[in-house]
Amino acid sequence: MPKAMYPGTFDPITYGHIDVARRAAKAFGSLVVVVMQNRVKKGVLFDIKERCSMIEDVFKQDDHITVDFHSGLMVEYAKEKKIKVVIRGLRAVSDFEYEMQMAAANKKLFTELDTFFLMTDTKYSFISSSLVKEIAFHGSSVDPWVPEVVKEKLKDKLNTKK
Ligand code: COA
Numbered sequence: 001m002p003k004a005m006y007p008g009t010f011d012p013i014t015y016g017h018i019d020v021a022r023r024a025a026k027a028f029g030s031l032v033v034v035v036m037q038n039r040v041k042k043g044v045l046f047d048i049k050e051r052c053s054m055i056e057d058v059f060k061q062d063d064h065i066t067v068d069f070h071s072g073l074m075v076e077y078a079k080e081k082k083i084k085v086v087i088r089g090l091r092a093v094s095d096f097e098y099e100m101q102m103a104a105a106n107k108k109l110f111t112e113l114d115t116f117f118l119m120t121d122t123k124y125s126f127i128s129s130s131l132v133k134e135i136a137f138h139g140s141s142v143d144p145w146v147p148e149v150v151k152e153k154l155k156d157k158l159n160t161k162k
Contacts, residue, residue: 002066004028004085004116007074009038010051012150014132016124018058020089023118025064028085033059034077035069045133045157057149075110084112091120091128133158 006021010033017033025031035051038044046054048069059065070077074086086106088099103115127145136142136154143151 001082002030002032003083004031004087005034005074005078005081005083006031006087007034007036007070007077009041009044009129010035010055011041011044011046011129012051012132012146012154013055013058014124014127014129014145014150015147016089016091016120016127016145018147019121019124020087020118021059021065022062024087024116025062028087030064030066031087032066032068032081032083034074035067036074037071043130043133046153050153050157054150054153058147073109075106075113078113079110084114086113086115088115088117089120090117091125 004024006024008017010017021031021033033055035048035055037048048071052067052069055067059067078084078086088103090096090099099115099117106113106115124145132142132145133154137158142154146154
């Protein structure tokens, strides 16, 4: 069973997320990346299966990283899988308030669960999945922020949407 979980929407996964996941897996020994459904998030481009498949491809050489999905609360997943560590990345001070609220709510719902924050590599501290989608949509290169598999899927998806 993985020691830690890294939940997120990952629509799509970026190098910022990948860096956080690899560092967390190294620190905690094993990690499951959990693709979640954020009810309030609008404009999701990839369905859960597509997001999982890209992430599996990205981490196919990383023995200690697995991929899963969940459509309820992250604490439910943690309880079910007996995971007591949640990993979240912090890009800037602006992430802090939302993350603090979420960590506090999760603690209340499942007292054994602790949230650990990793600072996102400064190279990626300004990017988000939405920004990547916006840049790709307008035909500019997203090479610095996403791996080849994501770049190709973005191209296919955006071509069918145009
Ligand atoms: N590098 C690059 N981008 C990063 C990043 C990093 N290290 N860390 C975060 N981001 C970006 C993401 O790309 C994403 O960008 P977007 O908003 O443009 O899509 C944004 O920051 C938010 O990231 P993410 O980590 O995916 O969080 P989220 O708010 O989309 O999802 C969950 C968080 C898992 C809590 C949400 O999916 C959810 O609602 N889950 C179910 C309900 C639940 O359990 N809620 C908590 C208890 S109250």
